[in-house]
Amino acid sequence: MGYKLSGKSSAGNTILGREEFDLKRSAQCVRRHGEVADRHITVIEAPGWWINEPVAFSPELLKQEIVLSVSLCPPGPHAVLLIIPVETRFKDYLRKALQGHQDLLGERVWSHTIVLFTHGDSLLDTSIEQHIESEGQDLQRLLDKCGNRYHVLNNQNRSDHTQIEELLEKIEETVAQNNGCHFEIDRKILQRINNKRRAKERMQQERATLTGNSPQPPQNALHTSEYFG
Incomplete structure (x- = not known):
């Protein structure tokens, strides 16, 4: 970082x-x-x-x-x-x-x-x-x-x-x-990020539908699936 x-x-x-x-x-x-x-x-x-x-x-x-x-x-x-x-x-x-x-x-x-x-x-x-x-x-x-x-x-x-x-x-x-433990981020923080990304994907898909274009793969789609299944 x-x-x-x-x-x-x-x-x-x-x-x-x-x-x-x-x-x-x-x-x-x-x-x-x-x-x-x-x-x-x-x-x-x-x-x-x-x-x-x-x-x-x-x-x-x-x-x-x-x-x-x-x-x-x-x-x-x-x-x-x-x-x-x-x-x-x-x-x-x-x-x-x-x-x-x-x-x-x-x-x-x-x-x-x-x-x-x-x-x-x-x-x-x-x-x-x-x-x-x-x-x-x-x-x-x-x-x-x-x-x-x-x-x-x-x-x-x-x-x-x-x-x-x-x-x-x-x-x-x-x-x-840290008693032998790794750092594990609070799942609530990750969930908030996941919710924001899904909302953005929905907006992109809706915008593409209105304009008659094929929806483009959301940026960092690989990240979303990797982190959250």
Whole structure:
């Protein structure tokens, strides 16, 4: 999860150790698999929002895709990685945008969230702890929301497998803190999205009937059937 150009695709490629995610922006969720450090890993990239865009201004389709992303690995992901580039000057509007979009998944998501700082090479000789302290209270408030869980990733140094192994260990620690449970979104949230999509499909079919055109397959029809049968 993260805003556009935050390094989500690059982070996914670094985790899997190969080019699996297209760096071009996508309006839909993307799911990829791989074997990493003797583990079978599923990585899902949710579409991003503009950095200064409050959740209230985000397109409805984007918000639906964010919610449905957690259903692409049933029964749910073990961790949600919230992507933040290290060089980003963290301000209150950014914190509110990040929290607002993350909150679409419900309050429980924060106990499964790890902040993943990308572009770790930008730190140079500065430690991540020094960087967090220098950014002030807005970044710390976000970290407090997810139990002060964070990790740094250098996408320019994919040969360093240690950084991925450490990330996987932190994910396993997060799972242990949640009593071995994955994150499962409230079914009521998913049902609301399902109802909205079905209503939109009906409107499209009615509009097509009135104009005498054959109804087009609804956008993301595959998603709807996959998630809800």
